Amino acid sequence: MTSRTWERPSGTEIVYERPRSLTDVVTHYCPGCTHGIAHRLVAEVIDELDIRERAVGIASVGCSVLAYKYFDVDMLQAAHGRAPAVATGVKRVRPETVVFTYQGDGDLAAIGTAEIVHAAMRGENLTVIFINNAIFGMTGGQMAPTTLVGQETTTSPGGRRPQRAGYPIRICEMISVLDGAAYVARQALSSPQSIARAKKAIRKAFEAQLEERGLGLVELLSSCSVNWKMSPGDALRWIETHMVPVYPLGVFKDWTEAGAEAASSPVRPAAGGSDGAERRGEAAG
């Protein structure tokens, strides 16, 4: 709280403040964007685990390209998709650091699929925060590999058609089958309850690294109201009504015994309906 200049009036109590691991700046994110929530959750976990002075963050390319301005920790800016490789280099040299990447879906799920798959394959002790908002945000709303079938984007006019543009890619399901992954979970930043679950997942993904169990990955279903052309509120609702059915929430892999049990039954997305998702995260939590 070094930059605050006012004095706390006597008799009052701080109930909410900026995490120490975030810088005191205004972000460039659009109104209604959930990146700010995700940043905050990561920073809160870093504070709570008391690892700010050991943390090295890897910023990626996309809307979160400027993450290095917002996290008050050592940061490296990586090329599009390469954050897990850069993180590998840092962590191998400095195993005492706590290294996390913060990557969007255009980054991790498209150009960076090789890097994330192989970082997990090698069981790198890294924490990966994966923002899935079903679109390329920074470049102006183009189709991402995570774009839903029928979803309109600037490069899928009339909606994504599987015959030409394939199907949404489910990263958690892919990564969780790799032996080197210690913790894999998907949560949504769409409601206070799901945000609380998201934070638990993020904490677990950092703990996996601290215990040297392998890769921890948390996918956060996020909104992009500007490119989705919706109000922020509608966008949050759209996550729940449209994204969750395709990207079921829950823990896909958990190295702890209790977690392993909870994650043992396979998760399948609903065929098309809007509320068929299995909320195993809730059940486990």
Next chain:
Amino acid sequence: MKLAIIMSGFGGQGVMSMGQLLAYAAMDEGREVTWLPSYGPEMRGGAAYCTVVVSDRPVGSPLTTRPDACIIMNRPSLDKFEEAVKPGGILVLNTSLCDRLPGRDDLTLVALPVTDIASDLGDFRVANMVALGAFLEVEPVVKSSSVLEALKKTLPEHRRHLLPLNEKALEAGALEARKRLQDRTA
């Protein structure tokens, strides 16, 4: 003094290690030397070969299109390198695995059944040492004792027991070469 030697045979005939031993020996005798392998798919079947250049001065090109000598361990190698040897050069030929003799008459030819000699000694795998012994008899560019010293240094511990056999092979090659050269001059 500068001598360029090409050694060629099937993969597994010990052609590469023969060249390396010669290079080690030359280095230990204070010479400048390079060893260059052929590399790539060619190494599987056909002719695998290496070029050794021994010189009193730093070696310029480690490659040669006109070797002073060739040690030829099989038929494809003879077909590949017969014409390359410098006029007046040396050709050591393994007749065990080559069904023809060179057509050229401007070479010092030492033709001997290298693989058979090695098998008679107890292990066909020392054929390379037989050939090297024969070559050094014609062109003593290094002492055979230097070759054995090099072998001692480079052979892993669990292969040390093979030293006497290698020494015998080197001697056998030299002996056979001497016989053949004497027959020729006789």
Next chain:
Amino acid sequence: MKRERVLMKGNEALAEAAVRAGCRYFFGYPITPQNEIPEYMSRRLPEVGGQFVQAESEVAAINMLYGAGGAGARAMTSSSSPGISLKQEGISYMAAAEVPGLIVNMTRGGPGLGGIQPAQSDYHQATRGGGHGDYRTIVFGPATVQEMVDLVGKAFDLADRYRTPVVIVGDGMLGQIMEPVVLPDPVDPDRLPPKPWATTGARGRRPNLINSLHLAAAECEELNRRLEAKYSEIRANEQMAEIVHPGADYFVVAYGTTARICREAVGQAREEGLSVGLLRPITLWPFPTKAFEEALETAKGFLTVEMSLGQMVDDVRLSVGGRAPVRFYGRTGGVVPSAEEVLGEIRRMVEEGDEGR
């Protein structure tokens, strides 16, 4: 006391020299003809407390190097031409973010998948930066295994001093050849100058940032000007070349393996009474322009010989600046020119004198 000469393959000698220079991290991907480097490192680095990572691609390997260099370590990657093309993204980022590191290119014939025999056709890529943007890397073109070994330590030192990626350009032949070599004394990586800029966790200090994004045009221009100032300093201080037979009427210009062959041809030409010398660039960037000034005091003509169809010859022409004719002879695609071929070209140059192009 004279130290022991050992017979080593170029690739292995280079790897050992890197370890002795304090390199503890290697990131790579198999490709011929440089596989002995990762193979050697995979068994050698764990012995000295280092790490070897076989990456999923060249792209990943160079980005691991970016991370390792960013974390303050002496680290390297190696590859051959097609793999080096894939690394260009990361090299550009390293240059921009000023992250040191060593990149080795045991060049093979191109373009495309090309072949696996020795070539020098990546000269332009190496000396012009290679990736996107306005940057250069220091580039060494050693001619012998001994020189390559000696340059590895220097490469790491310069990479750290200037905070820039450094490239060693060998070729298939230099990687595969065995020659006697005297290895340098080992350097303790813990005793190297500290790197306070590295991202190691912000313990008791303000956070460090390694970054190449500058959205404001003026800020990006400022980065480029800062880099250019650094490159000017490198141009002024780090040129290396060898002139064999200074004062000659004619000079053959060649680097790497080709220079060895040309040296032999120059020797033969001098035995024929021709006044020919060899100008051998050792740094390909910065290009040794000062050596050309020296040669131009007597030179009536230059013959550039390369294992390409003419890349370094551009720099030779720029350095000579029209003050003498510059000829070119090249073989490419993995074909190595012979001393006889070069000798023929030397004779032609001397015969034709100023009549040559």
